[in-house]
Amino acid sequence: MENRQLGGSGLKVPVLSLGTGTFGGSGEFFGAWGNTGAEGARRLIDICLDAGLNMFDSADVYSAGLAERTLGQAIAGRRDKVIVSTKGTFRMGSGPNDLGSSRHHLGRAIDASLRRLGTDYIDLYQLHGFDALTPVDEVLRTLDDAVRAGKIRYVGVSNFSGWHLMKSLAVSDRYGLPRYVAHQAYYSLVGRDYEWELMPLALDQKVSAVVWSPLGWGRLTGKLRRGAALPAVSRLHKTSADGPPVPDELLFRVVDALDVVARETGRSVPQIAINWLLGRPTVANVIIGARDEAQLRDNLGAIGWSLSPEQIKRLDEASTTTLAYPYWHQRGFAERNPPPV
Numbered sequence: 001m002e003n004r005q006l007g008g009s010g011l012k013v014p015v016l017s018l019g020t021g022t023f024g025g026s027g028e029f030f031g032a033w034g035n036t037g038a039e040g041a042r043r044l045i046d047i048c049l050d051a052g053l054n055m056f057d058s059a060d061v062y063s064a065g066l067a068e069r070t071l072g073q074a075i076a077g078r079r080d081k082v083i084v085s086t087k088g089t090f091r092m093g094s095g096p097n098d099l100g101s102s103r104h105h106l107g108r109a110i111d112a113s114l115r116r117l118g119t120d121y122i123d124l125y126q127l128h129g130f131d132a133l134t135p136v137d138e139v140l141r142t143l144d145d146a147v148r149a150g151k152i153r154y155v156g157v158s159n160f161s162g163w164h165l166m167k168s169l170a171v172s173d174r175y176g177l178p179r180y181v182a183h184q185a186y187y188s189l190v191g192r193d194y195e196w197e198l199m200p201l202a203l204d205q206k207v208s209a210v211v212w213s214p215l216g217w218g219r220l221t222g223k224l225r226r227g228a229a230l231p232a233v234s235r236l237h238k239t240s241a242d243g244p245p246v247p248d249e250l251l252f253r254v255v256d257a258l259d260v261v262a263r264e265t266g267r268s269v270p271q272i273a274i275n276w277l278l279g280r281p282t283v284a285n286v287i288i289g290a291r292d293e294a295q296l297r298d299n300l301g302a303i304g305w306s307l308s309p310e311q312i313k314r315l316d317e318a319s320t321t322t323l324a325y326p327y328w329h330q331r332g333f334a335e336r337n338p339p340p341v
Helices: 027-031 038-050 062-074 103-117 136-148 162-175 198-205 236-242 248-265 269-278 293-300 309-319 327-333
Strands: 003-005 012-014 016-019 055-057 083-088 122-127 152-158 180-186 208-212 283-288
Touching (some): 003 283, 012 016, 012 283, 016 038, 038 062, 038 293, 062 103, 083 103, 103 136, 122 136, 122 180, 136 152, 136 162, 152 162, 162 198, 180 198, 180 283, 248 309, 269 283, 269 293, 283 293
Parallel strands (some): 016 283, 055 083, 122 152, 152 180, 180 208, 208 283
Antiparallel strands (some): 003 012
């Protein structure tokens, strides 16, 4: 298992981490992802540790806290062997202050995550979304308090726009507050918007990408084909409207290219899609999900080999879309403003 430095920090993380969205399976939305209990979670974590994958990602909203609780039970007795990342910001109650990144909510959210995880520190704590109603310095000072108290070690964000992240980093630099070292962002062969603004920012500011949904919300599993119905077992039946939008023509153009590379390499479609991501600038870690052992072992097969330059070019061309303004215009000034990829 290769390990990469996380942003501008001194922490090294494995290139793959296991997402715990399938842990618990409470409610219709997360139940469609999976319903792994504590015993099943321990088994998956055993497999991960044997493969050198020791990073596990969760969030307080996953199954209303049950995913964190299940993860905590599964790592009990071996906390020193794992890296735990989790997230907070989204609504966790019915009250007007039961959401967001205010000092009131964020402090309580961190403490609640610690209790559910059964630990006294979180290795990487990420804001799950941007809270435009809370001043940036209030957010960062709250996180600074948690770092100084030993509750969290590194801070990151998720689903931020470029200006959200850059403004936050500027405030950190101005007041000597913790800098975000990771951006948990959506990035896949059928969703390359990350490259437009967030990737150049990440290169310039040393903020690593921790990629969520590398298979395009379950669309790049190898089970979807042009003109064919969705497979009987697929979370897309219940969650497609909540995930990243993907035009059918783009999806099947990418799937066609993946099929060609799969025949050339003898690798599965998910392995190729994940391996492609691991070759992109700023990507330090890709979060893989697993409903069962077979899916986990297949995803673990995404490392330890490389795509050829020709195969990368084929996938790049199949997944390229028209850039939004001003990015298409900037490509015309590549002599002094080169793209990051």
